[in-house]
Amino acid sequence: MPAKRKSKRPRKKSARPKAKKRKMSLEEERTLFVKEQTLLSKERTILSFMRTGLGFITAGFAIIAATAILETVFKMNPATSFVIGWGIVIVGFIEIIESFRRLRVYRQKMQQIKEELGDEDV
DSSP states (O other): OOOOOOOSOOOOOOOOOOOOOOOOOOHHHHHHHHHHHHHHHHHHHHHHHHHHHHHHHHHHHHHHHHHHHHHHHSSOOHHHHHHHHHHHHHHHHHHHHHHHHHHHHHHHHHHHHHHHTTTOOO
């Protein structure tokens, strides 16, 4: 059986140096876990806001598409439903963009907590 060859490719080093791990007290560890739990709940809330934004976009496009029906049934001016529909679409996009911004901030905070806990605890 032939011996395995060692790869001559150099190993990639991680971009960040590992933080020095220190012994944490039980109280400090609990505090970090509570912070992590809070950030995860905020992340779920932000994802819910994103789903709401997608709902607004869908509803806005549905109103725009139903302009002919709204005109005949409710005797609405087509321009009114067009403006309302695009207004709702714009609100949906703003909601999604703001949610992405907030999600990025919370994920950075979560990464800091993971670094404080160390690699083997996460």
